[in-house]
Amino acid sequence: MMIPEEDLYAAAPEAAEKFLSALPDQAECVHDFSPDFETRMELLLHRQRRRRPWRALLAAAAVIGALAAGLSVGAGDRTNCQIYWSQTNGELRYVVRLEHVTTQPFQDAQLDYVPEGFTLVRGGTNEIRSERSLIYRKGEEASFTLRQTRGEDLVGSKGTACQGSEVEVNGRPGLLAEETGSTEKDLLWTDGPYIFALYGKGLSAEELLRIAEGVTW
Incomplete structure (x- = not known):
């Protein structure tokens, strides 16, 4: 029995919401392990990366996202990552799925533009986890954090x-989330093999986009 195309499109938003609502929040998926543990587990994680349970779920998300709301980005003709997102009653959920694995060395992102008055308070790179973070602050009134990751799918809400x-960030599609009644904003985009997340407080959307457009690697 063939399902009419119009029925698929009509059911896609509800299916996307059910799938995304079943995913845990990003905060529940993060745990800081000791450096020794991470080193010993790196080889095992590398072998198991393609067999993570998330793969089957995210494959379904790709189909749902293609019918509902989705963005695709990458270098040249080859897509490295895809962003899928859904919004219902003010709650936004998103999935960034890695399409291709890269073997090139992790390259640290740099900022070509930092708003006046902001200073770097903390920054560093975890090569084992292929992750870099930079935190800037301007007194107590404003701050922003840049997070650069590679090789892992990202789920959040x-x-x-x-x-x-x-x-758009340098011609690549991105997702901007602005909280109602707050100065907090999140900007998510990808560039080549990297997923970038810029979390801002006390900054306008225009300022956040300008910072993002100055990210190089």
């Missing part, structure tokens, strides 16, 4: 009322 919108 905004549990408070917010508005999601599609934006």
